Amino acid sequence: MRIFSRRSRQFEQQLEMRWARLYRIAYSWCHDPQLASDLTQDTLTKALRKHHQLKKYNALDAWLFTILNNCWRDHYRRKKETVDIDEVNLSPAVLSDDENERMLIVNYVHKAIEKLSSDQRQVVTLIDLEEMTYNEVASILDIPIGTVMSRLSRARRQLKAHLQNQNNDTDSSSSNLWRVK
Amino acid sequence: MKSSELISDEQLNAFLDNELDDKERAHILEAIRQDKEISVRFCDLSQIKNMVSLAYKNPPQPKQKNYTSAAMGRRESGLRVAFASLALILFGGLCGWVVSTQLLNQEDSTFQTVSQIKPGLLKSKKILLHINSMDNTRVQATLETAKKLLNFNGSNGKNRLELEIVANADGLGILRLNSPYSNQIKSLASQYNNVTFMACGIAKQNARLKEGKEIELIPEAQDIPAALDQILKRIKDGWTYVRG
Structure with missing residues (x-):
C-alpha cells in the first residue's frame, strides 16, 4: 500500500521538516553552503517526483538520505573528467576576516573532516550527526556493513591524528597541556 | 598477545555507537574496566564522536535558500553555549587523550x-x-x-x-x-x-x-x-x- 498515494501537502510538509537534517549532512560532505543547499533541493525535488516509490513511512529518512547520496555522487560524476571526489578542495566556509575563536575551533574539526576520503566522511557523518545504525548506513550507501565498520574505524583514527596535528601546529605553547602523561 | 590487542577499534566503535547486544556490550565493558589501554582508546573514540556532532550543530546557511522550511528559519538560541561547549571539549578533548590515560588509575x-x-x-x-x-x-x-x-x-x-x-x-x-x-x-x-x-x-x-x-x-x-x-x-x- 502506498503511504502517499498522491503528491499531498502532508508529504511536502514531511519533506520540508527534513530540510535542515538533509542540509546538515550535505554540508558535512561538501562544506559549501550553496552546494549543500542545491543538493538538498535536488534531493527533495526527486523525492517529490518519486514519492510513489516510498512503500513505508518509517523508511522515509533512509530513502531521503539514499537520494541525497545519489545526488552527491551524480554531482561529481558530472565532473568526473576534471575532479576526483576525494581531491576536492572543500571551502572552509566558516573562515572569515572576523573569525572568532569559537569558529576557529569548529573549523579545526571541519578541516579534519575534509582530510577524510569522501567515503569515510559520509559514513562518519551519517553515524555521528544522524545517529543512524550501521545497517541503515550500509543500506543508504549500498555497501556491506563490514565496510561501514572499517570505514568508520579508519575515519575516527584519522580524525584523531588530524586533530592532534592541528593542535600541535596551531599552538605549540599549549603543548605542555597535553604532555602530562 | 596483550588483552588490549584483542579488542579491535571496530568493536569499540560498535560499543560506542550502541550496535552491540547485551553479551557483547558486557564483554567490552569488562575489557574497558580491566585494561587501561582499552579505556584510553574508548575515550579517544568518544571524544571524536562528540566533536563531530558539535562541529556541525549549526552549519552555515546558504545565502539563498531554495526551499522554504520552518525548521530552517529557527536559529539555535544557545549558539554561544554550543560553541563554548565545543571549545571545552576540543580543549579538554585534545588534552583528554592524555588525561584519559589516567582515568582508570x-x-x-x-x-x-x-x-x-x-x-x-x-x-x-x-x-x-x-x-x-x-x-x-x-x-x-x-x-x-x-x-x-x-x-x-x-x-x-x-x-x-x-x-x-x-x-x-x-x-x-x-x-x-x-x-x-x-x-x-x-x-x-x-x-x-x-x-x-x-x-x-x-x-x-x-x-x-x-x-x-x-x-x-x-x-x-x-x-x-x-x-x-x-x-x-x-x-x-x-x-x-x-x-x-
Missing part, C-alpha cells in the same frame, strides 16, 4: 551495568547512570537501580550519595514532557536532593531537527551540552559509570 572509576550493581557492595559514592534507550526494561532497570542506591545510601550523612542520571540518544525521551516515566522521575527528584537528571544537548538538537519543533523537557531535567562529555568528565573525576 583510580579504584572507583569502574564501568558497570545496572544488573551488576549491588548497593551494599558499592564503595563509590559518586555514580553516573547512563541511559540511551527508551527500551522499557532498560529504563525501568535504571530507575529502579537509582531508587535502590538512593534508598540505601540516603540523602545525608557520611553515606550520602551523589547520583547523576544522564540521558542521550533515544534515552532523552525519559526526560521529555510527555515521558511515561515522568512520575517516577518527579518522585525521585522530590524525595532526594542528591540526584540530578541530565539531558544531552546533542540528542535534544537531533530530536528538534527530526521533529521540526522545540523539545520540551520536564522541569527536573538539567540541560548539558553533550552526554559523552559529561560521562568522560565524571569518569576522569573518579565517578563510577553505570550503563543503563
Whole structure:
C-alpha cells in the first residue's frame, strides 16, 4: 500500500521538516553552503517526483538520505573528467576576516573532516550527526556493513591524528597541556 | 598477545555507537574496566564522536535558500553555549587523550551495568547512570537501580550519595514532557536532593531537527551540552559509570 498515494501537502510538509537534517549532512560532505543547499533541493525535488516509490513511512529518512547520496555522487560524476571526489578542495566556509575563536575551533574539526576520503566522511557523518545504525548506513550507501565498520574505524583514527596535528601546529605553547602523561 | 590487542577499534566503535547486544556490550565493558589501554582508546573514540556532532550543530546557511522550511528559519538560541561547549571539549578533548590515560588509575572509576550493581557492595559514592534507550526494561532497570542506591545510601550523612542520571540518544525521551516515566522521575527528584537528571544537548538538537519543533523537557531535567562529555568528565573525576 502506498503511504502517499498522491503528491499531498502532508508529504511536502514531511519533506520540508527534513530540510535542515538533509542540509546538515550535505554540508558535512561538501562544506559549501550553496552546494549543500542545491543538493538538498535536488534531493527533495526527486523525492517529490518519486514519492510513489516510498512503500513505508518509517523508511522515509533512509530513502531521503539514499537520494541525497545519489545526488552527491551524480554531482561529481558530472565532473568526473576534471575532479576526483576525494581531491576536492572543500571551502572552509566558516573562515572569515572576523573569525572568532569559537569558529576557529569548529573549523579545526571541519578541516579534519575534509582530510577524510569522501567515503569515510559520509559514513562518519551519517553515524555521528544522524545517529543512524550501521545497517541503515550500509543500506543508504549500498555497501556491506563490514565496510561501514572499517570505514568508520579508519575515519575516527584519522580524525584523531588530524586533530592532534592541528593542535600541535596551531599552538605549540599549549603543548605542555597535553604532555602530562 | 596483550588483552588490549584483542579488542579491535571496530568493536569499540560498535560499543560506542550502541550496535552491540547485551553479551557483547558486557564483554567490552569488562575489557574497558580491566585494561587501561582499552579505556584510553574508548575515550579517544568518544571524544571524536562528540566533536563531530558539535562541529556541525549549526552549519552555515546558504545565502539563498531554495526551499522554504520552518525548521530552517529557527536559529539555535544557545549558539554561544554550543560553541563554548565545543571549545571545552576540543580543549579538554585534545588534552583528554592524555588525561584519559589516567582515568582508570583510580579504584572507583569502574564501568558497570545496572544488573551488576549491588548497593551494599558499592564503595563509590559518586555514580553516573547512563541511559540511551527508551527500551522499557532498560529504563525501568535504571530507575529502579537509582531508587535502590538512593534508598540505601540516603540523602545525608557520611553515606550520602551523589547520583547523576544522564540521558542521550533515544534515552532523552525519559526526560521529555510527555515521558511515561515522568512520575517516577518527579518522585525521585522530590524525595532526594542528591540526584540530578541530565539531558544531552546533542540528542535534544537531533530530536528538534527530526521533529521540526522545540523539545520540551520536564522541569527536573538539567540541560548539558553533550552526554559523552559529561560521562568522560565524571569518569576522569573518579565517578563510577553505570550503563543503563
